[in-house]
Each structure stands twice: as structure tokens, then as C-alpha cells.
Amino acid sequence: MRYFILFGPPGAGKGTHAGAIGRKYNMKHISTGELLRAEIAAGTELGKHAQELISAGSLVPDEVVEGMIENAFDTIKGYDGFLLDGFPRTLGQAKDLDRILAKRGEKVDAVISIMIPDDIVRERIRHRATVEGRADDASESTITNRINTYHTRTEPLIQFYKEAGNYYEADGYPGTIEQNQKRILDMISEKIGD
Ligand code: AMP
Numbered sequence: 001m002r003y004f005i006l007f008g009p010p011g012a013g014k015g016t017h018a019g020a021i022g023r024k025y026n027m028k029h030i031s032t033g034e035l036l037r038a039e040i041a042a043g044t045e046l047g048k049h050a051q052e053l054i055s056a057g058s059l060v061p062d063e064v065v066e067g068m069i070e071n072a073f074d075t076i077k078g079y080d081g082f083l084l085d086g087f088p089r090t091l092g093q094a095k096d097l098d099r100i101l102a103k104r105g106e107k108v109d110a111v112i113s114i115m116i117p118d119d120i121v122r123e124r125i126r127h128r129a130t131v132e133g134r135a136d137d138a139s140e141s142t143i144t145n146r147i148n149t150y151h152t153r154t155e156p157l158i159q160f161y162k163e164a165g166n167y168y169e170a171d172g173y174p175g176t177i178e179q180n181q182k183r184i185l186d187m188i189s190e191k192i193g194d
Contacts, residue, residue, distance in 0.1 A: 001106055002027065002081030005088070007157065008114035009150045010143075011124035012172045014085045017114070017181050022083050024185065024194075030072050031085040032065045037134075055135050057145030059153060062092045070100055081109075089154045094161075110192050111161040114172035114184060118147055168192070 004027060006014045018029040036054060039047035050060045065087055073082065088094040101107050116124070122143060129137035136142050161167035170187040172180050 001079075002109045003101060003106060004081065004083045005108060005111045005161075006083055006085040006114070007111050007161075008172060009116060009118075009121050009154075010146050011121040011128065012114040012116050013124075013177070013180060014114060016177060017184055018083055018085050020181055020185060021112070021188065025081060025083075026079055027081040027083040028072075028076050028079040029083045029085060030069065030076075030087070032068060032087040032089075033085075035068050035072075036060065036065075055142065057136055057142040057149060059089060059149060062090060062096065065089075066093065066096050066100070069097070073100070073104070088157065091156055091160060094157050108161075108164070108166060110188070111157075111167045112184070112188060113158065113167060113169040114180075115169055116171075116173040120173050121147055 002025065004021070004025070006018055006021070008014055015031060015034075018031070021027070022029040036047070036050050040051050040054070041047070046064065050064065053060050069084070069087055076082075084097075088097050097108065125137050125143050125146075128134065136146070158167065168187060168191045170184045172184070175183070
């Protein structure tokens, strides 16, 4: 099995490009944000606890998302790997992921990082709010908190994975969705193979 991490700030295009990457490499796309929104929609206890943190633009506790990830690894069959989107988001999650995979005799094969500047993050999230209607896209203070949370909690992972030697970066801006997707797929194919 192969394990790729799709990395980048909110609005970088991780969800947008995950489908094409997943199809090409027969990998299952797992977005912890989508899994959490499904829990909220279903009105589960987990969803109720997560809702407030998500709508404030804060992170949910590491053990919550790690439980969802382990559950996905245990139950989803029929793919050559997993494409993790929005996880890990803290150094603790990254280290725990290494432990979770080591128990299975597996490892993170590649971190595919999509980079865009903060002003484009804001622009994209404001646009997405009109299309998808996500609660955490709707207010400026939530967007600001998500950008700050990305810089303080998530960005340190870049150094962590650079040191691990499996960090690969592509620009997610400028260009159309198609142009960005081609740039990202070409980068993966050059660095990791087809
Ligand atoms: P996303 O759809 O990836 O933008 O995630 C939406 C929200 O879900 C985030 O702003 C967090 O509140 C929460 N979330 C998603 N993934 C994680 C994670 N790995 N760790 C903590 N919180 C997360």
C-alpha cells in the first residue's frame, strides 16, 4: 500500500485535485474535514463536539481525527493506497501517523504540498462560501483563525517531512484548475513515478 499526504493551506485545492490523483494511482481519498462534516450532518456525539471547534476555525483534538483515520485504514479495501487530505495537521498527528503506519509495516511515501499565498487563501475561501455553503467559510474571523492555525500548528510539518526526505511541492496558483492540476500531476509523476 502507498500512503500520500496532500498538504497545504485551506483553499489550496487539496479536495479539488484529490480525485484526479486518486484515480491515477488507485488510492482512496480520505478528507478528515469531510468525515467531520458527515458526523455533524448525522448528528453524532462526535459531530456535536466537533461542530463548535470547526465553526470557530480551530482544530479538533488529535485523538478524534486519528481514530477516524485508523478506522478508515481498517475498513476500506480494494485500493492500492490512501491519499490523506487535511491530515496530519499538527506535529503530534504526524508523529502518531508514523506510529500507526509502522504498526502495519507501512510508511508515508510522499507528501504532496500545494502552495498558495494567504491573500489567495482568502479569495478562494470567500468564493467557496458562495458555492458550497460551508459554515466555516462564511465569516472573516473564522477564515483568519484558520489561516493563523495553519501557520502556527500545521506549517511546522513542512520541516518535519523535509527532514524525512519525502516532501514534494507544487504551486497551486496562478492558473486555471486544469493548469494547476496538470502542474501537480506532472510534479508527482516526475518525483514519485506513474
Ligand atoms: P478541511 O475540510 O480540511 O478544511 O477541515 C475543516 C475543519 O475540520 C478544520 O478547520 C478543522 O476544524 C477540522 N479538521 C479537519 N481535519 C483536521 C485535523 N487533521 N486535525 C484537526 N482538525 C481537523
